Amino acid sequence: xxxxxxxxxxxxxxxxxxxxxxxxxxxxxxxxxxxxxxxxxxxxxxxxxxxxxxxxxxxxxxxxxxxxxxxxxxxxxxxxxxxxxxxxxxxxxxxxxxxxxxxxxxxxxxxxxxxxxxxxxxxxxxxxxxxxxxxxxxxxxxxxxxxxxxxxxxxxxxxxxxxxxxxxxxxxxxxxxxxxxxxxxxxxxxxxxxxxxxxxxxxxxxxxxxxxxxxxxxxxxxxxxxxxxxxxxxxxxxxxxxxxxxxxxxxxxxxxxxxxxxxxxxxxxxxxxxxxxxxxxxxxxxxxxxxxxxxxxxxxxxxxxxxxxxxxxxxxxxxxxxxxxxxxxxxxxxxxxxxxxxxxxxxxxxxxxxxxxxxxxxxxxxxxxxxxxxxxxxxxxxxxxxxxxxxxxxxxxxxxxxxxxxxxxxxxxxxxxxxxxxxxxxxxxxxxxxxxxxxxxxxxxxxxxxxxxxxxxxxxxxxxxxxxxxxxxxxxxxxxxxxxxxxxxxxxxxxxxxxxxxxxxxxxxxxxxxxxxxxxxxxxxxxxxxxxxxxxxxxxxxxxxxxxxxxxxxxxxxxxxxxxxxxxxxxxxxxxxxxxxx
Numbered sequence: 280x281x282x283x284x285x286x287x288x289x290x291x292x293x294x295x296x297x298x299x300x301x302x303x304x305x306x307x308x309x310x311x312x313x314x315x316x317x318x319x320x321x322x323x324x325x326x327x328x329x330x331x332x333x334x335x336x337x338x339x340x341x342x343x344x345x346x347x348x349x350x351x352x353x354x355x356x357x358x359x360x361x362x363x364x365x366x367x368x369x370x371x372x373x374x375x376x377x378x379x380x381x382x383x384x385x386x387x388x389x390x391x392x393x394x395x396x397x398x399x400x401x402x403x404x405x406x407x408x409x410x411x412x413x414x415x416x417x418x419x420x421x422x423x424x425x426x427x428x429x430x431x432x433x434x435x436x437x438x439x440x441x442x443x444x445x446x447x448x449x450x451x452x453x454x455x456x457x458x459x460x461x462x463x464x465x466x467x468x469x470x471x472x473x474x475x476x477x478x479x480x481x482x483x484x485x486x487x488x489x490x491x492x493x494x495x496x497x498x499x500x501x502x503x504x505x506x507x508x509x510x511x512x513x514x515x516x517x518x519x520x521x522x523x524x525x526x527x528x529x530x531x532x533x534x535x536x537x538x539x540x541x542x543x544x545x546x547x548x549x550x551x552x553x554x555x556x557x558x559x560x561x562x563x564x565x566x567x568x569x570x571x572x573x574x575x576x577x578x579x580x581x582x583x584x585x586x587x588x589x590x591x592x593x594x595x596x597x598x599x600x601x602x603x604x605x606x607x608x609x610x611x612x613x614x615x616x617x618x619x620x621x622x623x624x625x626x627x628x629x630x631x632x633x634x635x636x637x638x639x640x641x642x643x644x645x646x647x648x649x650x651x652x653x654x655x656x657x658x659x660x661x662x663x664x665x666x667x668x669x670x671x672x673x674x675x676x677x678x679x680x681x682x683x684x685x686x687x688x689x690x691x692x693x694x695x696x697x698x699x700x701x702x703x704x705x706x707x708x709x710x711x712x713x714x715x716x717x718x719x720x721x722x723x724x725x726x727x728x729x730x731x732x733x734x735x736x737x738x739x740x741x742x743x744x745x746x747x748x749x750x751x752x753x754x755x756x757x758x759x760x761x762x763x764x765x766x767x768x769x770x771x772x773x774x775x776x777x778x779x780x781x782x783x784x785x786x787x788x789x790x791x792x793x794x795x796x797x798x799x800x801x802x803x804x805x806x807x808x809x810x811x812x813x814x815x816x817x818x819x820x821x822x823x824x825x826x827x828x829x830x831x832x833x834x835x836x837x838x839x840x841x842x843x844x845x846x847x848x849x850x851x852x853x854x855x856x857x858x859x860x861x
Contacts, residue, residue, distance in 0.1 A: 304696060304697060305686075305694045305695070305696060305697065306686055306687035306688075306694055306695050306696065306697050306698075306699065306701065306738075306739040307684075307685070307686040307687075307694055307739075308679050308684070308685050308686075308739060308743045309679075309683075309684045309685075310678075310679045310680065310681055310682065310683055310684075310743070311682065312681045312682065314533075314681065316525070316529045316682060316708055317528060317529060317532065318501050318525065319501055319524070319525075319528045320392060320496070320499045320500075320501045320505070320524040320528070321389070321392035321505060321524050321527055321528060321564070321567075322356075322389070322392040322393040322496055322499060322524075323496055323499075323501075324528050324564075324567055324568065325349070325352070325353055325356065325389055325392065325393070325567060326353060326493075326496065328349050328567055328568070328570050329349045329350055329352075329353050331570060332349055332570030333348065333349050333350040334348055334349075334350065335348060335349055335544065335570050335572070336348055336572050337349040337351075337352045337566075337567075337570075337572060337573065338352065338382060338385055338572065338573045338574075338575070339572060339573070339574045339575065339592060340380075340381065340382045340575045341574065341575060341576050341577065341584070341587070341588050341591070341592070342575070342576070342577045342578055342584070343381065343382055343575075345382050347382065349570065352385075352386065352389060353389070353393075354489075355386050355390075355481065356386055356389035356390045356392075356393050357390070357393055357489045357492040357493060358390075358481050358482065358484060358489055359386055359387065359390035359480060359481050360390040360391070360393040360394035360492045361394075361483075361484030361488040361489045361491070361492050362479075362480035362481055362482070362483045362484050363390060363391070363394050363396065363421070363480065364394055364484075364488075364492075365480075365483055365484055365488070366421070366450050366462055366475065366480065367450070367461075368394065368396055368420060368421055368462075370395040370396070370498075370499075371395065371396070371397055371503065371504070372396050372397065372420045372421070373396070373397045373398075373399050373417050373418055373419045373420055373459075373507065374387075374391050374396045374397065374398055374399065374419070374420065374421045374422070374423060375398075375399040375401050375413065375414065375419045375421070375422040375423065375424075376388060376391075376398055376399065376400060376401060376423050376554065377401040377402075377403060377405065377410065377422055377423070377424045377425065377433065378403055378423065378424060378425035378428070378433075378466055379403045379425055379428045379552070379578035379579050380549065380552060380553050380575045380577070380578055380579065381425070381466065381575075381578060382575070383423075383466045383477055384553050384554075385553065385563070385573075386481075387423045388553075388559070388563065391505075392499075392505060392524070393492050393493075393496070394492065395495075395498070395499040395503075397503075397504050397505055397506070397507060398505065398506045398507070399413065399417055399419055399506075399507045399509075399519075400506060400507065400508055400509070400553075400554035400555070400558075400559060401413050401509070401554060402509070402552075402554060403425060403428060403431070403552065403554065403579070404431065406436060407436045407437075407439035407440045410436060410437070410440055411440050411456060411457060412517075413509060414440070414457045414459065414460050415457060415458075415459070416509075416519050416715065416716065417507055417519050417715045417716065418459040418716075419457075419459055419460055420459055420460065420461050420462065421460070421461065421462040421463070421464060422437075422460065422462070422463045422464065423464045423466065423477065424437065424463060424464070424465055424466065425465075425466050426465060426466055426467035426468070428578055428579065429579060433465070434465065434467070434471050434474070437463060437474075440454075440456060440457060441454045441456065441457065441460070441473075442454075442456075444463075444472070444473040444474075445472040445473050446473070447473045448473075449462065449463075449473060449474055449475045450462045450475065452473065462474075462475060463475065464476070464477050464480050465477060499524070500524075501523065501524045501525045501528070502523050502524070502525050503523060503524065504521045504522070504523055504712055504715075505522060505523055505524045505527060506521075506522045506527060506559055507519050507520065507521050507522070507715055508520045508522060508555070508556055508559070508654040509654075510653075510654050510655070518714045518717060518720055519714055519715035519716070519717070520654045520655045520711040520713075520714060520715075521711055521712040521713050521714070521715045522559075522654075522657050522711055522712070523712055525708070526657040526708070526709050526710075526711070526712075527559065527560055527564050527657060528564060528568070529682075529708060529709070530560050530564065530656075530657040530658050530659060530709045531560050531561075531563070531564025531565040531567065531568050531658075532564075532565075532568045533659075533680055533681045533682075534560065534561050534564075534565045534650065534658065534659045534662065534680075535564075535565030535566070535568045535569045535571070536569075537648070537662045537663065537664065537665065537677075537680075538561075538565060538596065538622065538624055538648060538650075538662075539622060539665060540565060540566065540568070540569035540571045540596075541569055543595075544570070544571065544572070545566075545569070545571040545572070545595050545596050546571070546572045546574055546592055546593065546594045546595050546596070547562065547566060547571055547572065547573050547574060547594065547595075547596045547597070547598055548574050548576060548585060548588050548589050548592070548594040548596070548597045548598065548620070549562055549573050549574060549575050549576070549598055550576070550580065550585050550597065550598055550599035550600075550603045550607070551598050551599060551600065551603070551627070552579075552580075555627070555654075556652070556653075556654045556657065556658045557598065557600075557626055557627050557658065559658075560657055560658035560659070561598065561624070561626060561650055561658050561659060562598055571596075574588050574592045574594055575588075576588035580603065582603070582606040582607050582609075582610045583610055585597075585599075585603075585607055586607060586610050586611060586614065586616055586618070589616075589618050589620055590616045590617065590618050593619075594620055595620055595621045595622070596620065596621065596622045596623070596624065597620050597622070597623045597624070597642070598624050598626075599623070599624075599625060600625065600626065600627035600628055601625060601627075601628050601629070601630040601631070601634055601779075602628070602779065602834075602836070604623065604625060604630070604634060604638050604642075605634060605778055605779055607638075607642065608634075608637050608638060608641045608642065609778070611641050611642055612641055618642065618643060619643055620642060620643070620644060621644065621645045621646065622644065622645065622646045622647070622648060623638050623639075623642060623644050623646075623647050623648070624648045624649075624650060625638075625647065625648070625649055625650070626649065626650035626651065626652075626658075626659075627841060628836075628841050628842060629676075629747050629765060630649060631768065631769045631772040632673040632674050632769060633769070633772045633773045634772060635647045635672065635673040636673065646663075646672065647663075647672055647673065648662070648663035648667075648672065648677070649661075649662065649663050649672070649675070649676045649677050650662045650663075650676075650677070651676035651677065651745070651747065652709075653733060654711075655710065655711045655724065655731060655733075656705060656707065656709045656710055656711070656731065656733075657709040657710075657711070658709070659680055659709075660679070660680050660683050660685065660705050660707060660709065661675075661676045661677045661678065661679055661680060661685075661744075661745045662676075662677040662678065662680055663677040663678075664677065664678050671744055674746065675740070675744040675745060675746050676744075676745050676746065676747055677744060677745070678742075678743050678744050678745075679743050679745065680707075680709075682707060682708055682709075683705060683706075683707040683709070684705065684706040684707065685703060685704070685705050685706075685739065685745070686703075686704050686730075686739075687699070687700070687701040687702065687703055687704075687737050687738070687739050688701050688702055688704060689701050689702075697739055697740065697741050698738060698739075698740060698741070699738070700736050700737065700738050700748050700763070701736070701737065702732060702733065702734065702735065702736065702737065703733040703735050703736075703737035703739075703745070704730040704731065704732055704733065705730070705731050705733060706728075706729050706730045706731065707731075710725060710729065710731045711725075711731075734750060734752070735747055735748075735749075735750060736748040736749050736750065736754060736763060747765070748763040748765055748766075749763045749764050749765045750844075752845075753783075753844055755782070755783075755784035755792050755794060756784070756791055756792055757784070757787075757790050757791065757792050757793060757794060757822055760822050762784075762794065762822070762823055764781065764782035764783070764784075764844075766819065766823065767782040767794065767796070767819065767823055767825065768780055768781060768782055770815065770818060770819055771796060771798070771811065771814075771815075774806070774811070774814055775801075776800050776801050776804040776806045776810075777798050777799070777800055777801075777806070778799045778800060778801060779798070779799040779834070780796055780797060780798040780799065781796075781797050781834060781842055781844060781847065782794055782795070782796055782797070782825065783795050783797060783844050783847050783848050783851070784848070785827065785848065785851060785852055785855060786852060793826045793827060794823070794824070794825040794826055794827070795825060795826075795827040795828065795829060795851055796808075796811055796825035796827070796828045796829070797828075797829045797831055797834065797847055797851075798811075798828060798829070798830055798831070799830075799831055799832065799833070799834070800830060806830075807828070808825070808826075808827065808828040811824075811825055811828055812824055812825070827851075827855075829847075829851055834847070835847060
């Protein structure tokens with residue numbers, strides 16, 4: 280027994296010091312802060328923003344020649360929310376939003392928040408088999424769809440999913456392919472058989488029904504599911520991560536603070552698709568928390584339109600993936616526009632230090648920032664800090680986020696020493712509720728102790744900053760050596776002829792795997808495999824030097840910018856196997 284008093288205080292201090300010393304040598308970090316988490320829904324957050332910044336422009340759509348203040352946004356959202364309820368959509372029903380970057384997408388997202396509906400964010404490039412999968416996976420009851428986008432005709436695709444669509448009365452769809460789906464709301468400038476028109480639903484409700492939406496906000500629970508994100512499918516069939524209002528509101532708050540949205544009125548150039556976690560959280564939720572303005576340059580990704588928007592709208596912040604910044608830098612080098620954005624935020628995939636430096640130089644930026652996370656963690660769990668130096672900004676994914684625990688473990692689940700690679704686990708308020716309708720995969724990802732397995736090979740540094748070495752599934756094992764592709768990729772990105780590259784492992788009879796460099800090169804470049812080998816010799820270990828090279832015009836990737844290496848492996852593995860067989 281220990282006595283109470285000075286002896287106990289002394290013992291507690293000693294235990295604390297020992298514990299602190301012990302934990303600092305291991306890859307574990309916790310970032311508690313004094314700022315509390317906020318029990319709000321997205322709809323309540325919109326109302327709070329209107330009370331503070333109602334007359335501020337909340338969104339500008341350059342390609343639609345439209346802009347809305349936050350007061351106009353909430354009124355339209357409540358109009359549409361009342362209209363959705365009038366077609367028998369009830370609390371918790373899933374509503375798919377399948378459209379490019381339009382003001383209508385944004386309003387639909389806010390309307391569902393205000394109506395207590397669950398949004399299902401769908402890739403605007405999905406085809407009919409993918410759409411059918413999404414509808415059935417989560418039981419979508421209504422779809423808000425685009426009309427024409429690039430080569431995509433949404434109505435034609437829906438007619439493939441529902442062959443008898445034109446014979447159905449709007450709101451009363453019956454089809455065995457998609458038994459849950461009852462209504463389609465088309466963002467079209469004309470009536471389409473079997474569907475509701477978006478503007479009709481927007482204007483169908485009377486003023487009393489619209490007011491009722493506002494009066495019922497306290498009935499919506501912040502811990503309920505609000506947004507379902509289909510995981511990016513970098514390794515196969517997409518899973519459906521369920522995100523709550525609470526997840527989205529709070530992650531957006533801390534993301535926005537680190538991205539300095541609290542410093543002044545910011546205008547954000549939105550290069551990313553709204554449907555992805557980058558769009559819903561890092562962009563929409565963060566901007567909503569701080570009353571920032573979103574600028575949509577075009578319906579889909581277009582580097583020239585993005586550059587136009589940065590110049591014409593005087594955007595202060597840019598959001599994008601590494602590939603988007605590669606293209607934006609190249610267009611700016613050719614056009615040399617008079618632009619002065621202050622901050623570029625990069626996420627969705629790992630950005631090389633070389634690209635960060637080019638972004639800062641050619642886009643005339645004061646700062647570049649990284650964000651790192653997963654759809655399963657709402658969005659962000661590591662992020663650049665305000666005063667980070669060049670190394671922290673360009674060579675790490677930032678510091679662990681607020682209210683987040685992180686640890687790096689070995690194959691047996693033991694925490695590894697700081698600076699040692701292992702799998703990153705996180706425990707945080709931002710972890711998803713579940714994979715919708717998939718208890719087994721949910722348990723595989725989130726244990727009973729609430730630690731979420733990211734699947735990323737990660738290094739936690741002494742100061743709480745982190746580095747992603749690569750995906751566990753992407754690691755190349757060549758002759759018994761574990762090789763992390765990113766090290767090769769970062770070095771090859773410094774070659775003057777290479778715009779972008781990814782290293783993959785291909786089967787090899789003796790070594791197990793050999794390294795293939797897949798490269799996108801500058802126009803007119805005649806770079807060869809021998810050139811790459813010479814460039815690497817003496818700079819990276821011999822066993823890491825690629826033995827094969829493939830020139831490509833583009834890389835298979837998700838709309839959010841994540842590279843689908845498994846597709847490259849399948850393609851080139853097949854190519855070399857065919858060569859051997861012939």
